[in-house]
Amino acid sequence: MGSEKRRRLCLALVLAALAACASPKPHKVSTGAADVDCGVDTSVTDERCFERTPEVSADPAYTLHFVEFDDQGWLYPGPKDDGYIAEMGSAHGQLDRAVEDVAARLARNERVLLLVYVHGWKHGAAHDDRDVKRFRQMLSDAALLDGKRAGRSVVGIYIGWRGAGRFSRSNPLVYLTFWTRKNAALHVSEGAPRELFARIRALRERWNEGDAGRPRLRTVVMGHSFGGWLVFSALSPAVLELFAKQADAGDSAEAWRRARLKSAADIVILVNPAFEATRYEPLYRLAQKVRLSEYEPPSLLVVTSKADAATGTVFPLGRFFNTLFQRPFVSDQEAYAAMRTPGFVERYVTHSLSGERADASKCPGWRGDPGAEEEKTRSARMLENGVREKKHYDQWRAYNNKSLKAGWQWQYCGGTTLRHKAHPPHSPVWNVVTDGTVIPNHSDIMGEPLHAFFRQLYLDLPQ
Numbered sequence: 001m002g003s004e005k006r007r008r009l010c011l012a013l014v015l016a017a018l019a020a021c022a023s024p025k026p027h028k029v030s031t032g033a034a035d036v037d038c039g040v041d042t043s044v045t046d047e048r049c050f051e052r053t054p055e056v057s058a059d060p061a062y063t064l065h066f067v068e069f070d071d072q073g074w075l076y077p078g079p080k081d082d083g084y085i086a087e088m089g090s091a092h093g094q095l096d097r098a099v100e101d102v103a104a105r106l107a108r109n110e111r112v113l114l115l116v117y118v119h120g121w122k123h124g125a126a127h128d129d130r131d132v133k134r135f136r137q138m139l140s141d142a143a144l145l146d147g148k149r150a151g152r153s154v155v156g157i158y159i160g161w162r163g164a165g166r167f168s169r170s171n172p173l174v175y176l177t178f179w180t181r182k183n184a185a186l187h188v189s190e191g192a193p194r195e196l197f198a199r200i201r202a203l204r205e206r207w208n209e210g211d212a213g214r215p216r217l218r219t220v221v222m223g224h225s226f227g228g229w230l231v232f233s234a235l236s237p238a239v240l241e242l243f244a245k246q247a248d249a250g251d252s253a254e255a256w257r258r259a260r261l262k263s264a265a266d267i268v269i270l271v272n273p274a275f276e277a278t279r280y281e282p283l284y285r286l287a288q289k290v291r292l293s294e295y296e297p298p299s300l301l302v303v304t305s306k307a308d309a310a311t312g313t314v315f316p317l318g319r320f321f322n323t324l325f326q327r328p329f330v331s332d333q334e335a336y337a338a339m340r341t342p343g344f345v346e347r348y349v350t351h352s353l354s355g356e357r358a359d360a361s362k363c364p365g366w367r368g369d370p371g372a373e374e375e376k377t378r379s380a381r382m383l384e385n386g387v388r389e390k391k392h393y394d395q396w397r398a399y400n401n402k403s404l405k406a407g408w409q410w411q412y413c414g415g416t417t418l419r420h421k422a423h424p425p426h427s428p429v430w431n432v433v434t435d436g437t438v439i440p441n442h443s444d445i446m447g448e449p450l451h452a453f454f455r456q457l458y459l460d461l462p463q
Contacts, residue, residue, distance in 0.1 A: 026076050027125040027160065028053040028066040029089025031097070038064075040136045040375045043127060050127040053094060054101065055136075060143035060379070061154070064136060065098035066125050068160040071184045073191015095192060098157050099199045105153050106207045106216055113142055113152040113218045114200065116265075118159040118193075120225025121181050121274070121310075122443070125160025131224070132158060134446040137378070144379060145386040145455070150463045152218065157196070161188045163226065178310070179318055182274060185226035189233035197221075197234055201264045208261040213462045220458065221265040224445055225310070228273030236283055238264035239300055243428060247289035256292060257462070260299060266461050269454065270302045271445045274311050276319060277337035277345045284348055287429040294402040297460035298430040303353065303450070304343020305439035311341045348431045350423045355437030355449050358415030363392045366413045369448040389413045389452065393459045414452030 030052045032038065038046065038055035049055055053066040068091060069075060077084040078092035105112050115138065119131045126132065135158055143154040162184065165177040200219060207216040223231030242263045246256050260266065283300070304311065319339045329335040333347075342348050360366075366388045367381055392413045399410065404425040411417040416438055438449050 024070065024162065024166075025085070025087050026068040026089075026091035026094075027051065027127070028068060028094065029087065029091050031090050031093075032056060034058075040133075040140050043136060044133060051089070054097070057136075057140065057143075060140045061147065062139040062143045062156060063101065063154070064139055064156040064158060065094065065101065066158050066160055067094045067098055067196060068125050069188050069192055071162055071187060073188040073193060075192050095196055098155075099196070099203070102155055102200075102217070103203055105155070106203060111150065111152045111214075111216055111218075113146050113150075113154050114157065114220070115139060115142060115154070116157045116159065116200075116219070116221045118221075118223040118227035118230050119161075119163055120223070120227040120272075120443075121163050121178065123163040123227075125158060130446075137375075138451070140375075140379065141382050141386075141451075141455070144383055146218075146458075146463075149386075149390070159193060159196075159227070159230075161185070161227075161230070178314065179322070182226055182229065185230045186233055189230040193230065193234050197238070197264050201238065201262070204264075205262045215261050215266075215462060218461065219265040220267055220269065222269040222271065223273065224271045225274045225442065228270035229275040231268060232270060232273060232275060232279070235264050235268055236279075239268065240283060240286060242299060243283070243286045243290050246292070246428075247286055253292065253294050253296075256296065260296075261462075263299070266299075267297065267458070268300050270300075271450075272304055272308050272311055272439065272442055273302060273341060273343070274315060275341060277340050277342045277348065278334065280342040280345075280348065281337060283429065284342075284431075287427055288423070290428050291424070292426040292428065295400050295404050295426055296428065297457055299428045300430070301457070302342055302429070302431045303434055303439070304341065304432070305434050305436065305441070307436035307440055308442045310442035312344055316340055316344075342431055343433055347422075349421055349433050350427055350430050351432045352419045352421055353416050353432050353434040353438055353453065354419075355415045355417075356435070358417065359411060360415070362411045363388055363413035366452075368414070385413065385452070386455075389456050390459065393456055396456075412453050412456050414449040414456075416449050416453045418453070 028051055032052035032054045034056045036046065036048045037058045038049035039057035043049045043055050055064040075095055076088050076091040102112060102114060117135050123129055123131045135156060139154055139156045146152055147154050163181060165181055204217050204219060221231055242259055245259050316339045323338050329338060337345055366385050396410060406425055407420055408425060409417060409419040439445055
C-alpha cells in the first residue's frame with residue numbers, strides 16, 4: 001500500500017472515531033410527568049420518553065428518575081449558570097426532583113422502596129442503554145412483587161456519568177478508556193453523588209423512626225464495575241460508621257437493626273467492582289470486629305465473577321504499571337492487594353456462588369429466562385416465580401433459624417448455591433466469588449440467576 005493510501009486510511013479511521021465521540025451533554029433534559037406512560041417497552045419506542053426524567057410507568061407502577069453528573073461530579077448547569085447551553089434543558093434539577101419526590105411520598109404516609117443503580121464502564125444514561133433497559137425491568141419486578149406484597153411505592157434513581165468518556169459505546173477506541181474512566185469515577189464519587197446519598201440518609205433518619213420491622217423507606221444501592229468504585233468511595237464512610245457502632249459500642253441485635261435502618265442504605269451491592277483491594281482493607285478489618293448474635297442479611301454484598309477478565313486479568317496488569325512509583329510496599333500482602341480487586345484476594349472472600357449442578361427440585365416450577373420474551377410474558381413469569389421464591393424463602397428461614405454455622409450452604413430459586421467459606425458466618429459483609437454460570441464476563445451482570453439471588457436475599461430484610 002502506498003504512503004498516500006496509508007495516510008487516507010489513517011485519516012478515515014480518525015474521522016470515524018471522532019464521529020463516534022459522545023457529547024458531554026446530559027441525556028435526560030426534559031421533565032417527565034404521568035401524561036405519558038413510559039414503561040419498560042414504551043421508554044425505548046416512544047420518543048416522548050427518550051429525554052424525560054422521571055419516567056413514570058402506569059402498570060406496573062413505578063417512577064424512574066435519572067441523575068446525571070459530569071466528570072468532576074458536578075450537576076449540569078442551569079439556565080442562569082456559567083456553561084449552560086440550551087441542549088442541557090432542565091438537567092440541573094434532576095437531583096432535587098428525585099429527592100423531593102421521595103420526600104413527598106413519605107410525607108403522604110406512603111411506604112417507599114428506593115432502588116439506586118450506578119452503571120459502570122462504557123455505559124451511560126441514554127434511553128436505549130442496556131443497563132437502563134434492565135434497570136427498568138428491575139423496577140417493574142419490584143413493583144410486581146414488593147409493591148404488592150409490602151404495599152410500597154417503587155422509585156428508582158439511575159445515576160448516570162460518562163462511563164465511556166468522550167467516545168460512544170460503539171467506538172472501538174472506547175476500550176482505551178479503562179483507566180481514565182476509573183479515575184473519572186473517583187472524581188464523580190467525591191462530588192454531588194455525596195449530596196444525593198446524604199439526602200437519602202437524612203430521609204431514612206427522619207422516617208425510619210417507628211417499627212423496625214416495617215420501615216417506611218427501604219433503600220438498596222447497587223453499583224457495577226467503576227460504578228461499584230463510585231458507590232464504595234461515596235458510601236464506605238457510612239458503612240464504616242455503622243460497623244463501628246456495633247464493634248466498639250457493643251450494641252444489641254435490635255440496636256444494630258435500628259442503626260442500619262438509619263444508615264445510608266439497607267444493603268449496598270457491588271458487582272464486579274473495579275477498584276484496588278487496598279481501599280477495601282479498612283472495612284474488612286472493622287467487619288471482623290462486628291459480632292452479631294443473630295443472622296442478619298449483609299449490609300455490604302460484593303459479588304465478583306472469576307470469569308471477569310477485565311478485573312481478573314486487565315486490572316492487575318494495569319495496576320502493575322500504575323504502582324511503579326508507589327513501591328516498595330510495607331508487605332507482600334499489601335502489594336498483592338494493591339494489584340487486585342477485592343474479589344480476587346482470597347483472604348477477603350467469605351462465600352462462593354455457583355449455578356453448577358443445580359437441583360431443580362429445590363424450587364419446583366421456577367422458570368428462567370427463555371430468551372426473546374415479550375415484556376408482558378416476562379412479567380407474568382416473574383409473578384409466578386415470585387410466589388415460588390417466597391415459599392422457598394420460608395424454608396430458608398426455618399433452615400437458618402436466626403443462626404448459621406460455619407460452612408453453611410443454601411440453594412436459591414434460580415439454581416444458584418451459596419456456600420460459606422471463611423470468616424464469621426454472621427458477618428455484615430459478604431464478599432462472594434462466583435463463576436461463569438452466574439456472571440459470564442465483566443459486563444453481563446443482568447442474568448436471571450443473579451437477580452433471583454438478589455431478590456431472595458432482599459426478603460431477609462424487614463418488610
